[in-house]
Amino acid sequence: MTKELPLGARFSLLHRAFKRKMDEILSEKELTGVQFGVLGNLARLEQQGCEEISQRDLEEVCRISHATMTDILRRLEKKEFVRCEQSSRDRRFKCVFTTEKARGLKGEVARVERETFDWLTRGLAPAQVEELLAITDVMLENVWAGCRKGCEESDD
Numbered sequence: 001m002t003k004e005l006p007l008g009a010r011f012s013l014l015h016r017a018f019k020r021k022m023d024e025i026l027s028e029k030e031l032t033g034v035q036f037g038v039l040g041n042l043a044r045l046e047q048q049g050c051e052e053i054s055q056r057d058l059e060e061v062c063r064i065s066h067a068t069m070t071d072i073l074r075r076l077e078k079k080e081f082v083r084c085e086q087s088s089r090d091r092r093f094k095c096v097f098t099t100e101k102a103r104g105l106k107g108e109v110a111r112v113e114r115e116t117f118d119w120l121t122r123g124l125a126p127a128q129v130e131e132l133l134a135i136t137d138v139m140l141e142n143v144w145a146g147c148r149k150g151c152e153e154s155d156d
Helices: 007-029 033-047 055-062 066-078 106-120 126-155
Strands: 082-086 094-098
Touching (some): 007 033, 033 066, 033 094, 066 082
Antiparallel strands (some): 082 094
């Protein structure tokens, strides 16, 4: 049956399964996979030395719309995973910061992603998993190259 599935359906099913498993694992932390992803990206930006990270910065990095990110950040702030403060550089912007509670999840990121990936790749030999990662790396480079090309064309 799976051999007849269109390619788009295959990737969609894998994405939904990954998201569902992440949500299942993260439910004990009262987080969704999307919220967890936003926290992970925010933490990475902070680790890279970004002092003030705006909602717009997160929208671009996470590729999430403004309205959706507003809702996510409101929920994360209510759960005390982030705090939002007015920018010291530009009072029109709010900056987003992780809280101690969110920083306490740092070790969870790798564990949850690994556990979910292991669940999806169960039954594959280690060499097959490595090949899968190599193939998806190439596919992601193609995506990023397409994004860069689109950005360059829009700058003209």
